[in-house]
């Protein structure tokens with residue numbers, strides 16, 4: 163579904179990705195784990211078009227996307243939930259969700275105009291579908307994004323990404339700063355989204371929870387993929403245990 167072939171990405175003259183190859187299969191949850199600064203976020207930002215690789219190719223469902231701008235990549239069906247959530251704090255929950263749909267449909271569909279998004283459904287209908295995953299948001303539509311708790315903001319960021327109807331959703335450190343109970347809730351939602359047919363790539367420093375969620379895992383070390391295996395094999399791999407799972 164998504165294929166990275168020998169991707170190199172630089173920040174000025176620092177090479178952050180030193181030849182990354184990955185093959186993300188449809189309907190799977192793939193986890194990318196690794197220490198601070200390994201290059202995990204750089205991979206996601208290179209896939210989503212925020213950064214462009216200096217060499218290598220990225221193919222998505224038969225198209226080459228590595229030279230496309232971010233909005234085109236969203237239209238192709240890839241949505242990203244960035245590190246640190248980055249919802250719009252001074253907009254309401256409803257407005258935040260509308261922005262997610264807007265990114266996909268441009269000026270065409272707004273709930274007020276009754277405009278149709280992709281697949282002929284109105285944005286309002288899409289939103290109703292999304293509330294089945296996130297009932298908590300429905301009760302808080304008029305609340306300002308910035309006044310939600312950290313966990314609720316993470317939920318809003320995921321919901322906003324889903325408003326673009328992605329085939330592939332990429333999440334950067336969704337567990338960061340959240341209490342374990344909230345992490346469990348969010349991972350349960352991610353599992354459901356995946357069961358409903360959305361491919362998931364998740365970046366996590368919390369290797370333990372990520373590998374229990376994922377089908378496959380990639381271990382990154384300073385700009386390279388050091389290991390790639392089924393998640394349950396990585397959990398019992400001695401090197402992974404020692405370096406990432408606390409022994």
Ligand SMILES: Nc1ncnc2c1ncn2[C@@H]1O[C@H](COP(=O)(O)OP(=O)(O)OP(=O)(O)O)[C@@H](O)[C@H]1O
Nearest residue numbers: 173176178196197198199200201202203204205367
């Ligand atoms: N805007 C930037 N300018 C220069 N160097 C950068 C920039 N962003 C990241 N880097 C460097 O690129 C490398 C990879 O960073 P990246 O953010 O992808 O790591 P990460 O694995 O996501 O880390 P973390 O777990 O801390 O989020 C690091 O050495 C980092 O210092």
Ligand SMILES: [Mg+2]
Nearest residue numbers: 202203204245
């Ligand atoms: Mg990061």
